[in-house]
Amino acid sequence: MRSPLAPAWLTLPEDTAALDEQIFSSGVARVAGEVSIQGIGVTELVEEYGSPLWVIDENDFRDRARAYVEAFQAAFESLCGGVDVFYASKALLTVQIAKWVKEEGLHIDTASGGEMAIALRAGTDPAHIGLHGNNKSDDELRTAIEQQIGRIVVDSLAELHRVEAMAGHLNKRANVMLRLTPGVDASTHEHIATAHEDQKFGLTMTPAPGADTSVAYQAVHFAADAEHINLVGLHSHIGSQIFDSTGFETTATRMLEFIAVLAAEDIHIAELDIGGGYGIAYTEADTPVAPAVIAQNLAAHMAEEVDRLGIDWPRISIEPGRSIAGPAGLTIYTVGTTKTVWVEHAGQHYSRRYVAVDGGMSDNPRPVLYDADYTAVLANRVSESGPVFSRVVGKHCESGDIVVNAVYLPEDTDHGDLLVVPATGAYGHVMSSNYNMLLRPAIVAIKDGQARTIIRRETYDDLFAREVDL
Ligand SMILES: Cc1ncc(COP(=O)(O)O)c(C=O)c1O
Numbered sequence: 001m002r003s004p005l006a007p008a009w010l011t012l013p014e015d016t017a018a019l020d021e022q023i024f025s026s027g028v029a030r031v032a033g034e035v036s037i038q039g040i041g042v043t044e045l046v047e048e049y050g051s052p053l054w055v056i057d058e059n060d061f062r063d064r065a066r067a068y069v070e071a072f073q074a075a076f077e078s079l080c081g082g083v084d085v086f087y088a089s090k091a092l093l094t095v096q097i098a099k100w101v102k103e104e105g106l107h108i109d110t111a112s113g114g115e116m117a118i119a120l121r122a123g124t125d126p127a128h129i130g131l132h133g134n135n136k137s138d139d140e141l142r143t144a145i146e147q148q149i150g151r152i153v154v155d156s157l158a159e160l161h162r163v164e165a166m167a168g169h170l171n172k173r174a175n176v177m178l179r180l181t182p183g184v185d186a187s188t189h190e191h192i193a194t195a196h197e198d199q200k201f202g203l204t205m206t207p208a209p210g211a212d213t214s215v216a217y218q219a220v221h222f223a224a225d226a227e228h229i230n231l232v233g234l235h236s237h238i239g240s241q242i243f244d245s246t247g248f249e250t251t252a253t254r255m256l257e258f259i260a261v262l263a264a265e266d267i268h269i270a271e272l273d274i275g276g277g278y279g280i281a282y283t284e285a286d287t288p289v290a291p292a293v294i295a296q297n298l299a300a301h302m303a304e305e306v307d308r309l310g311i312d313w314p315r316i317s318i319e320p321g322r323s324i325a326g327p328a329g330l331t332i333y334t335v336g337t338t339k340t341v342w343v344e345h346a347g348q349h350y351s352r353r354y355v356a357v358d359g360g361m362s363d364n365p366r367p368v369l370y371d372a373d374y375t376a377v378l379a380n381r382v383s384e385s386g387p388v389f390s391r392v393v394g395k396h397c398e399s400g401d402i403v404v405n406a407v408y409l410p411e412d413t414d415h416g417d418l419l420v421v422p423a424t425g426a427y428g429h430v431m432s433s434n435y436n437m438l439l440r441p442a443i444v445a446i447k448d449g450q451a452r453t454i455i456r457r458e459t460y461d462d463l464f465a466r467e468v469d470l
């Protein structure tokens with residue numbers, strides 16, 4: 001029976017064993033009842049690599065990465081000469097993954113000295129690296145300038161002045177993009193929206209009360225005239241996990257209008273980066289849009305605007321992260337304890353089954369941070385028992401330690417069973433912690449039916465590794 005406690009979007013499944021192909025990576029299927037990735041069953045994976053376990057379907061990751069390059073190239077090439085796809089590595093980054101990104105022809109967007117170090121360690125051409133950050137350190141800026149990376153995405157006027165001074169000091173010319181705030185309210189969780197005025201990122205395009213020009217306008221003029229700055233272009237990123245194209249289109253319009261204003265002053269903007277943020281399916285409620293559709297719609301909209309404004313096309317770049325890494329990943333957990341509670345709702349009592357697994361907010365803090373919804377399936381077998389309204393929780397000392405807030409699982413799901421939570425490839429491993437001194441899982445990549453560890457599981461020795469006085 002459907003539970004009155006269930007959120008409106010959650011339907012009672014006809015078959016709890018079904019795998020929704022919008023949510024799972026392309027290599028996932030049930031083989032002899034067991035969830036398998038490219039033919040390798042979850043039981044075998046857990047026996048070999050431990051539990052919990054992050055699995056990345058490498059073929060799926062690469063296919064999604066290439067799909068962005070091909071789709072945007074096809075839609076924009078005849079208009080603006082070409083598109084650079086920067087993989088937003090904050091979503092999921094290891095040296096191996098940076099190598100896959102390079103091999104698939106993408107550039108890489110980093111957001112700290114650490115991410116930049118990993119990209120460089122993977123042998124990425126510095127010209128193909130971008131560096132973001134609202135508060136970059138001197139060290140980060142110095143490395144970026146010395147390495148002559150393709151674009152330092154400058155976030156404030158003060159940072160622009162620092163880059164000019166530092167590049168002069170190092171006798172270099174820094175490649176700079178300016179991150180602007182187009183004042184768009186993206187429809188997503190407020191903590192991952194980044195283009196409205198009242199948040200920390202970017203140079204505002206709106207003049208302050210009483211001012212004639214905006215900070216964005218002043219920054220462009222400074223950068224265009226600066227001796228040690230090569231102004232590569234303008235950048236905007238409206239937020240993350242967005243399905244509605246309106247925000248992207250409004251942003252493109254505002255950026256192109258600004259480019260037209262600058263063109264009239266003889267400042268030619270060669271490149272426009274419109275950021276990332278394309279939403280993925282975590283549950284049945286999400287309806288992701290294919291890269292080809294995103295690219296074609298955006299190209300059509302921008303072509304109209306470029307015509308209307310009578311400007312030259314800038315080269316276009318984009319920065320998808322989640323939509324490449326997210327669906328390619330899944331997490332395998334082992335069930336420990338279960339219990340049933342009775343919750344009062346509209347004068348009646350309804351059951352909710354708690355299913356506790358061996359990980360939690362340390363391997364995926366997204367439910368705690370953003371109330372993010374996920375789904376889960378019983379993975380080591382197919383059950384004949386009926387669906388029961390359940391909540392999957394972790395093993396941390398926090399009652400908010402939720403892995404999957406609402407899901408129907410087979411009634412006989414119990415100790416020793418394996419659950420798979422799909423779509424955990426992005427913002428899981430990279431945001432993980434050792435809270436309660438839990439050991440972080442390994443990441444296993446599966447390519448062409450072969451599994452290999454790309455990040456090993458932590459050991460207790462790792463917990464002691466930074467202690468200086470044992
Ligand atoms: C500047 C910038 N570019 C790209 C991204 C990638 O976003 P997503 O992973 O949603 O595609 C982010 C994260 O929101 C970002 O801050």
Ligand SMILES: N[C@@H](CCCC[NH3+])C(=O)O
Binds near residue numbers: 090192241366370426
């Ligand atoms: N970490 C966020 C996305 C932030 C994107 C970075 N600007 C998430 O998991 O949804």
